[in-house]
Amino acid sequence: xxxxxxxxxxxxxxxxxxxxxxxxxxxxxxxxxxxxxxxxxxxxxxxxxxxxxxxxxxxxxxxxxxxxxxxxxxxxxxxxxxxxxxxxxxxxxxxxxxxxxxxxxxxxxxxxxxxxxxxxxxxxxxxxxxxxxxxxxxxxxxxxxxxxxxxxxxxxxxxxxxxxxxxxxxxxxxxxxxxxxxxxxxxxxxxxxxxxxxxxxxxxxxxxxxxxxxxxxxxxxxxxxxxxxxxxxxxxxxxxxxxxxxxxxxxxxxxxxxxxxxxxxxxxxxxxxxxxxxxxxxxxxxxxxxxxxxxxxxxxxxxxxxxxxxxxxxxxxxxxxxxxxxxxxxxxxxxxxxxxxxxxxxxxxxxxxxxxxxxxxxxxxxxxxxxxxxxxxxxxxxxxxxxxxxxxxxxxxxxxxxxxxxxxxxxxxxxxxxxxxxxxxxxxxxxxxxxxxxxxxxxxxxxxxxxxxxxxxxxxxxxxxxxxxxxxxxxxxxxxxxxxxxxxxxxxxxxxxxxxxxxxxxxxxxxxxxxxxxxxxxxxxxxxxxxxxxxxxxxxxxxxxxxxxxxxxxxxxxxxxxxxxxxxxxxxxxxxxxxxxxxxxxxxxxxxxxxxxxxxxxxxxxxxxxxxxxxxxxxxxxxxxxxxxxxxxxxxxxxxxxxxxxxxxxxxxxxxxxxxxxxxxxxxxxxxxxxxxxxxxxxxxxxxxxxxxxxxxxxxxxxxxxxxxxxxxxxxxxxxxxxxxxxxxxxxxxxxxxxxxxx
Numbered sequence: 001x002x003x004x005x006x007x008x009x010x011x012x013x014x015x016x017x018x019x020x021x022x023x024x025x026x027x028x029x030x031x032x033x034x035x036x037x038x039x040x041x042x043x044x045x046x047x048x049x050x051x052x053x054x055x056x057x058x059x060x061x062x063x064x065x066x067x068x069x070x071x072x073x074x075x076x077x078x079x080x081x082x083x084x085x086x087x088x089x090x091x092x093x094x095x096x097x098x099x100x101x102x103x104x105x106x107x108x109x110x111x112x113x114x115x116x117x118x119x120x121x122x123x124x125x126x127x128x129x130x131x132x133x134x135x136x137x138x139x140x141x142x143x144x145x146x147x148x149x150x151x152x153x154x155x156x157x158x159x160x161x162x163x164x165x166x167x168x169x170x171x172x173x174x175x176x177x178x179x180x181x182x183x184x185x186x187x188x189x190x191x192x193x194x195x196x197x198x199x200x201x202x203x204x205x206x207x208x209x210x211x212x213x214x215x216x217x218x219x220x221x222x223x224x225x226x227x228x229x230x231x232x233x234x235x236x237x238x239x240x241x242x243x244x245x246x247x248x249x250x251x252x253x254x255x256x257x258x259x260x261x262x263x264x265x266x267x268x269x270x271x272x273x274x275x276x277x278x279x280x281x282x283x284x285x286x287x288x289x290x291x292x293x294x295x296x297x298x299x300x301x302x303x304x305x306x307x308x309x310x311x312x313x314x315x316x317x318x319x320x321x322x323x324x325x326x327x328x329x330x331x332x333x334x335x336x337x338x339x340x341x342x343x344x345x346x347x348x349x350x351x352x353x354x355x356x357x358x359x360x361x362x363x364x365x366x367x368x369x370x371x372x373x374x375x376x377x378x379x380x381x382x383x384x385x386x387x388x389x390x391x392x393x394x395x396x397x398x399x400x401x402x403x404x405x406x407x408x409x410x411x412x413x414x415x416x417x418x419x420x421x422x423x424x425x426x427x428x429x430x431x432x433x434x435x436x437x438x439x440x441x442x443x444x445x446x447x448x449x450x451x452x453x454x455x456x457x458x459x460x461x462x463x464x465x466x467x468x469x470x471x472x473x474x475x476x477x478x479x480x481x482x483x484x485x486x487x488x489x490x491x492x493x494x495x496x497x498x499x500x501x502x503x504x505x506x507x508x509x510x511x512x513x514x515x516x517x518x519x520x521x522x523x524x525x526x527x528x529x530x531x532x533x534x535x536x537x538x539x540x541x542x543x544x545x546x547x548x549x550x551x552x553x554x555x556x557x558x559x560x561x562x563x564x565x566x567x568x569x570x571x572x573x574x575x576x577x578x579x580x581x582x583x584x585x586x587x588x589x590x591x592x593x594x595x596x597x598x599x600x601x602x603x604x605x606x607x608x609x610x611x612x613x614x615x616x617x618x619x620x621x622x623x624x625x626x627x628x629x630x631x632x633x634x635x636x637x638x639x640x641x642x643x644x645x646x647x648x649x650x651x652x653x654x655x656x657x658x659x660x661x662x663x664x665x666x667x668x669x670x671x672x673x674x675x676x677x678x679x680x681x682x683x684x685x686x687x688x689x690x691x692x693x694x695x696x697x698x699x700x701x702x703x704x705x706x707x708x709x710x711x712x713x714x715x716x717x718x719x720x721x722x723x724x725x726x727x728x729x730x731x732x733x734x735x736x737x738x739x740x741x742x743x
Contacts, residue, residue, distance in 0.1 A: 001452065002063065002065055002091075002726070003048060003052075003069070003072050004055065004056055004060075005050060006056070007052060007055045007056075007072075008055070009076045009078075011046075011055040011730060012047060012048075012055050012073070012076060012078065014034075014051070014054050015047050015048075015049075015050035015051035015054060016037055017041075018050050018054070018401050019042055019046065019050060020040070020570070021045070023040075024040075024042065027043060027046040028043060028046050029043060030042075030046075030083050030415075030418060031043075031065070031463065032065075032066075032071055032082065032083055033069075033081070033082060033083060033089070034080070034081055034082075035047050035073060035080060035085075036081045037078065037079065037080070037134055044065065044070060044080065045065045045069055047073070048060060048063070048069055048072065048073070049662075062106075067093065067094045068157045070089065070091070071091045075091075076400075077620075078303065079629075080093075082103075082106045085112070085113075086105070086106075086113045086114055086115075086369075087103065087105040087106030087109075087318045087694045088114060088263070088264055088588065089265065090261075090265040090533055091227070091382070092265075093483075096449075102145070102266050102267055103266040104117055104263060104266065104267065105117050109150065109166060109734075110150055110151065110152060110164050110165065110166050110171060111164070111171055112170065112171065114263060116208060118210065118263075119208075120164055120171070121252060121253060121259055123162075123211070124154060124162060125253050125254065125727055126609055127161065127162055127226070128141060128154070128253060130226045130228060131156050131161070131229075132157075132230065132232055135254050136247070136250045136251050136255075139237060139239065140156060140157050140233070140237065140238065140239055141151055141154070141155070141156060141234065141239060141242075141245075141250070142154075142155045142239040142241035142244065142245045142251040142389075142577050143155075143245055143246050143249045144241055144245065144246060145246050145267075150165060150166035151163055151164060151166065152164045152249060153163075153241075155239050155240050155241045156193075156230075156233065156485055157229075157233035157236040157238075158233065158239065158411060158414050159229060159233075160174060160203060161176055161226065161229065162174065162175060163175075164208070166429070169207070170207050171207070171208040172205055172206070172207065172208070173205070173207070173208050174189055174193060174203055174205055174210045175203070175204055175206065175211065175222060176203055176204075177201070177202060177203050177204055177218070177221050177222060177225055178201055178224065178228070179199075179200040179201070179223045179553075179693060180217075180218075182215070182217060182218060183202075183204050183218070184203060186206055187202040187204070187205040188202045188203065188204055188205075188596075189202075189205050190202070190675075191203075193407070196232075196385065199225075199231070201225060201228070205208045208325075209656070212332075213644055221573045224513065229614075233372060234301060235525070235552075238411040238414060238416055239414065240293060240411070240412075240413035240416075243371070245668070246267070248262060249262070249267060252267075261312070269719070279326055279327055279328060279406075280322065280324065280328070280403065281327065281328045281330075281404040281406055281408070281409035282319060282327060282328070282329045282401055282402070283329070283330045283332060283390075283391070283392040283393070283397075283401070283402040283403075283404055284304070284329050284330065284331055284334075284344075284367070284400065284401055285332050285397050285398075285399060285400055285401075285402075286331060286332065286333050286334065287333075287334050288333050288334065288335075288336070288478065292337075292341075293331050293341050293369060293425075301365050301368050302366065302367060302369075303355060303365075303366055304364050304366070304367065304401070305355055305358070305362050305363070306350060306363045306365065307358075307362055307363065307364075308659050309357045309358070310695075314399065314401070315395070315399035316391065316395070316399055316401065317456075319382035319401040320350050320363070320364070320401055321350055323346045323350065323365045324346060324349045325345075325347060325349065326345055326346065326682035327563075328343065328345055329343065329345060329346065329367055329516050330343055330404070330412060331342045331344060331369070331373075332378075334397060335471050335650065335651055336442055336444055336478055336482075336650070336691070337375075337378060337442070338378040339376060339377050340376040340412065341372065341373055342372050342373050342374065343371060343413070344367050344368050344370045345370060346367050347367055348366040348718065349365060349421055349580070350364070350365055351363070351365075353366075355499070362681070363662040363705075365401070366619060369714045373413070373416050374416050378397070380415050380480050381393065381415065386407070386408070386411050387408060387411060390408045391404065391677075391731060392404075396652075398652070430536060430537075430538055430590075430600065431538075433538075433602040434487075435460055435461035435487070435602070436461070437486060437487055438453075438457075438485055438486070439453045439456060439457050439486045439487075440482070440485050440486050441453065441479065443477065444479060444482065445646060445647060445649075445650055445677065446633065447634075447636050447637060448634070450474045452479070452631060452633060454676065455629070456483055456631055457629045459629035460483075460487075463601075464627075464628065464629040465605040465606065465627065465628050465629070466604070466605075466606055466607075466629045466631055467546065467608070467619065467628045467630050467631070467632050468480060468606070468607070468608045468609070468610075468631050469608075469609045469611050469633065469667060470610070470611055470633035470634050470676065471610065471611060471634070471635055472610055472675055472676060472704060473675045473677060473678035473679035473680070473681075474633045474634065474674030474676030474678070475634050475676060475677065476544075476608040476609075477493075477542070477544050477608055478678075479633060480493075480542045480603075480606040480608060481493070482604070483606060484540055484542070489538070489539070489540050490528060490538070490539045491524065491539070491540040491541065491542055492526070492539050492540075492541050493541075493542040493544065494541075494542070494543055494544070495543075495544040495545050495548070496543050496544065496545050496547075496548045496549035496554070497548055497549060498547050498548055498549060498550070500549040500550065500553070500554035501553055501554055501556075502522070502554065502555075502556040502558075504522050504523060505524050505554050505558065506521075506522045506524055506525060506558060506569065506581075507521040507522035507571065508557060508571065509571065514599070515561075518570045519572065519573050523541060523560060525581070527539040527541050527603065528599060528603070529597055529598075532592055533592075534592045534594055535590075535592060536590035536598060536600075538600045538603050540603060540605070540606065541605045542605075542606045543565040543605065543606075544606070544607075544608050544611050545608060545609070545610065546608065547609045547610065547627075552627055553560055558581075561581045561582070561583065561628050562599075562605075563598060564583050565583075566580065566581070566583070567581050567582070568580055569581065571691060572595075574594055575595055577593075577595040577607050578595065579597070580595060580597065580628075581597045581599065582596070582597075582599070583598070583599045583601070584596060584599060584600050584601045605628075605630070633676075635670065635674045635675065635676050635677075636677075639652060639653075639666050639667050641660060641663050644659055644662050644663045644666070644680075645659060645675050647680065647681065648684060648722055651684065651685070653684060653685065653688050656684055656687075656688050657685055657688075658693070661687075661691070661693060661723055661725045662680065662683065662684055665680075665683065665693065665697070665701075665720070665723070666680050666721060668716060668719050669704075669716075671706055671716070671719075672705065672708060672712055672716050673705060675701070675704060679700050679701065680698045681706070682699075683696040683697070683701070686700070687725075691725050692727055693723065693725040694725075694726050694727040694730050696730050697720065698730075702734065702735065705739070706739075710739065710741045710742075713734075713739055714735065714741065717731050
């Protein structure tokens with residue numbers, strides 16, 4: 001039975017008077033909620049039962065309590081509170097609570113009363129103002145909710161400057177003070193530490209009532225301590241806890257309407273920090289020549305072996321032994337990037353799995369990517385005093401997995417620059433790319449470096465997409481990423497395959513869980529529109545090994561779009577409209593829908609091609625080739641010890657003991673098939689310790705000789721066998737077996 005809508009506020013007031021007459025003890029007691037009226041408390045369902053008798057002359061039975069009764073009373077201007085508390089609730093309280101919301105006021109919550117909560121947020125506002133925070137969105141501020149501890153933390157840069165926590169005896173407050181005898185009777189939660197400190201600052205735990213009545217000397221101490229903290233972190237632009245920031249709580253500090261909302265109805269806890277004091281922290285070095293973080297963003301767990309391919313334990317093996325699920329990881333990409341690029345977590349500690357290059361199961365750790373980090377350079381990290389003794393810094397990041405302390409982990413992430421807000425007259429605020437920005441190539445060495453940069457810049461500036469061509473290992477893929485980095489553009493990177501069609505590149509119908517088909521964009525279209533929000537975006541596309549694909553078949557009608565024509569695809573979006581791809585026009589607005597894909601004027605495609613497979617290159621149609629500028633990236637014309645030494649410096653292995661054999665090896669390889677320095681880098685890194693050139697040649701060079709005549713391969717083996725570092729018999733036996741050479 002529903003509550004009759006003809007019950008008015010006057011009927012309810014008469015019902016309250018009736019309950020007063022017969023005595024509150026003589027009606028059914030409240031279970032969870034109470035009507036608060038003139039400082040008296042009444043059970044909501046009983047109030048409505050009596051009000052219905054007055055309004056309609058009959059008894060009201062079998063109606064819902066909870067939200068139904070409470071909403072009815074709130075609509076008629078009555079106040080509902082949680083039983084035995086002063087916590088005022090709003091409409092749909094029970095429903096909201098069931099969708100992962102957390103209360104702030106009342107029994108078992110952070111604050112015991114509305115007055116306490118109001119005072120606490122006023123105090124917080126005054127605090128952040130002292131710190132120079134003028135409103136929500138300042139990257140130095142983070143407001144986090146610790147669900148397990150029922151506490152709110154206000155962090156400025158790397159330090160906690162205010163905390164409110166639930167306690168049965170009353171709300172606890174955590175505050176930083178410069179050490180003073182006046183606080184000797186209070187608990188010290190921890191000592192603040194930072195290089196260069198001239199004062200001793202502690203985090204003290206005080207009852208809220210004591211903070212409300214701080215002495216004048218403690219107030220002055222607190223304000224002076226805050227200013228000292230501002231000075232200590234004057235060069236830090238972002239709190240490492242910002243990615244846990246709770247937007248509602250942050251907004252409530254500055255906005256009274258939001259404050260009222262969360263006081264009455266609670267707040268969503270999707271961003272709550274689940275604390276685990278056993279979490280460990282690690283630094284993982286990724287060698288981009290083997291793998292990089294861009295290849296693990298699909299959410300899958302990635303297995304990292306604790307042994308190298310020679311069967312030796314990796315450096316600092318105990319880090320692998322101690323890693324456990326949920327431990328936090330910083331991903332660092334070594335030469336040429338030398339930057340921290342992402343964070344992730346351990347999925348499974350040391351365990352055995354099959355892995356390419358190992359004949360048997362091998363021990364390792366599985367981890368996954370969580371989010372990108374705005375790149376933090378190696379030079380930034382090593383300049384921070386607090387990180388001088390961190391394991392990866394002491395070891396020059398030469399290794400794989402390093403243990404970090406929580407403080408080191410947070411200090412590193414605090415170096416992440418906040419994203420600058422782009423102000424643009426164009427819809428969605430897309431950043432306009434300045435093609436006059438000089439291209440900077442870091443960690444790569446080319447004989448014609450300036451020529452290559454000039455050619456790339458001129459082509460891109462003139463609206464051309466580019467293809468970097470050359471032998472394997474010349475650095476084409478790394479160069480493509482360096483070009484994107486120079487222009488500060490987001491990009492996707494993929495490797496072409498012979499199976500590619502327009503389904504992979506443009507998109508097509510894919511089955512949903514319910515058996516229906518829906519259009520899903522492919523690689524190209526996903527560069528232009530976020531598939532979840534439909535917002536316009538401009539992500540450049542890097543296609544590695546383009547000549548692996550049947551280009552005309554894979555690109556299809558995209559040819560027309562690349563030359564400025566609009567095309568209609570034979571697909572229907574979920575909205576029921578035909579999918580359209582068209583170029584950007586001047587002063588146009590970007591539609592926020594699921595069927596129009598706009599190619600920004602400054603979007604570019606960068607491809608790479610190996611010139612070994614010349615047949616594929618010549619099979620490309622003229623229609624395809626005229627849409628691109630082809631930029632050659634060749635191997636050095638003169639290979640010398642001095643050239644090899646310069647590369648070793650770039651690769652961070654200056655102390656290599658086998659420079660002459662490296663030079664001779666590179667020359668001999670190039671007599672049969674030209675290779676770039678990337679493959680030589682693999683050889684150098686493999687041989688740096690024991691000079692096992694035979695294994696290095698087998699692993700990295702011999703597969704490149706596929707397609708050579710048998711006598712050419714044997715000739716190469718014989719010449720290599722003249723080097724003292726080569727086991728000629730082992731190399732010969734491998735070549736005969738691998739290439740099935742008949743002797």
